[in-house]
Amino acid sequence: MITVRRATVDDAPAFARIMGDADVYPGLMQLPYTSVEVWRERLAEPLPAPDLRLVAERGGEVVGTCGMHTGRPIVRRRHVLSLGISVASEAQGQGVGSALMQAMCDYADRWAHVLRLELTVFVDNAPAIALYRKFGFEVEGTHRAYALRDGAYVDVYAMARLHPNPPTLPAA
Template sequence: MSMQITLRRARPSDAEAFERMMNRPEVHAGLMQLPYTTADFWRARLAEPGGPAVAELHLVAEVGGEMAGSAGEDPVGPAVRRRHAMMLGISVAPEWQRRGVGSALMAALCEYADRWLGVLRLELTVYVDNAPAIALYRKYGFEHEGTHRAYALRDGVYVDAHAMARLHPNPPRPSPG
């Protein structure tokens, strides 16, 4: 049975779906996200102004009208010398993992960064024990750059995280003529 994954830009009306997905222990345990976020928190976060000057992208993956995952890329900060880089984050509901949702989201983020923003560097952090996510990132050209020891507190224990990045495979050049 083939499933149809639909990707679209996230919007404030997705707040309740974000609350349901991100508060699942098996989801927030793999993220830098805290548990017990509310729909109001997500509504405000999804309504933050950014626009084309910031060029962030926050996507929702839907299967059968239900949120199966989300992903986004944001500028790493306001420093002029880091404008070539964006930070990436992704989450997939457990029942949709290893079913193509993560790959669809990653392909869309990489294509947006490469073809529309001309981003040279995509960065992310991932817990060292998240082997499926690490495999997904490697599939899309991300490489391990180092390990942050005791990077984040997760369920009462400090956990290490890998720094991974992907450089644009064919950076834009001016067209001849």
């Protein structure tokens, strides 16, 4: 069974383990050689509302992480959050990503007043692209040579999801 909960400072070792996994970080915008101390500092910093960090646990072990962030505080983009997700290599393809995405989309749609979720994904990451499509994300464009990965510049897709049923006012 997969349990999703808010991340805490005590999750720093799990973040370092997952983000430092040689099978995981090439698909992320993370660098190799991360540390528990780096993640402890990041997780200790208070997040501005409506930012959120979650973890997925299975059998008491953290097997996935995700976060939604506002980025720079631009008034005209208050309705947008950027999403990032990572799943431990041994837990990929087992519903962890779906559990995290479901929790993030629920939070964005029902509680955080978010109209648009955005992310980037390497164009060759077919499993991640399929996961995002499952939750309503669409490819909006390609960023050429977006990031350096293992000594080569790689393209990413810009993907986004609009709220499927934006809130309305109650009837008068």
